[in-house]
Amino acid sequence: MEESTGTASRKTVYLSLHENFVRENIAYTDRATGEERTFNQVRLPAGTIVDGVDVGGYEFSPLFVNPSKYRGEHWRDIPLIADRELWLRKSVLDEEGNPVLGADGRPERDLVKVMPEQVKDALIAARRAYVERMREADGLGGRAEAARAAAGAARTAPPARGTQTR
Template sequence: MSDGAEKVYLSFHKSFVKENIPYIDRSTGEDRTFNSVTLPSDTVIDGRNVGGFQFSPLYIDPSKYDENQRVVPLLANREVWLTRTARDADGNVPLDQDGNPEKETLKVMPMAIKEALAEARRAWSQQHSRERSLQERAGTARNGAGTMRREGDRLSDRDIPF
């Protein structure tokens, strides 16, 4: 990727990312690899749930801040082709004329994916924060800290003085 191009950085948990998947190039016979990213469920772009759609980025980098996160740099002005295996109303996979599973394809801009991921994370966070109030979570933390302090006092009785 050229350094002068504007980029959009998407971050995913490592469970949504598969790196260096081997395949054999049909035209040259060479062993090659590709990357695949699956969008999390409840990711909505233009009113459509695109959870389960996949794309193949050229680069995937480890996050500097969290070892369980992966960062995908994409060019901001280039569409991303999202694909997934099509299913009919009964959940069966329809086949094309060649007997291969039909694919659904969407073309979206990287910024749309970034905004959809941010909204999905925000919704998930709000849903899970309602399960316990802040006061309940603080009480749990206080009780845990009190237990640690009491255990620490018992240990300090046995410390060797210097």
């Protein structure tokens, strides 16, 4: 018979995002104690679709943000507990782009509750769609072909007459 503890049975989902979508160590003063604290904030990229809803631009505040182990120095890994809902928030704006104020005078916020695995899958799908759009627009494929052709021509072309090779 296996004994499971609360922390051992929890799985972790890692979201990998470029540093442009992550703000780390934002300082604030705690109103109750007056001490300086920090928090992290993540904004999801445009085109991130969860259950048919585009959650691009929605934000959440993870407890931890780590440098990515596999993607390089400009990427961040965000560990999230797999069985805990992720609350995504976004300010409600009017037609002119101004925040809509509620009855209490505070800006209204739209709230979407999702599971971390759904966000991870949506980010993967959004990245694949982005790469496909770039390829279709001949952005990456055409430039890469032109660079290969230019590099090959430079290697095979003899030096111009009258130029120094040393």
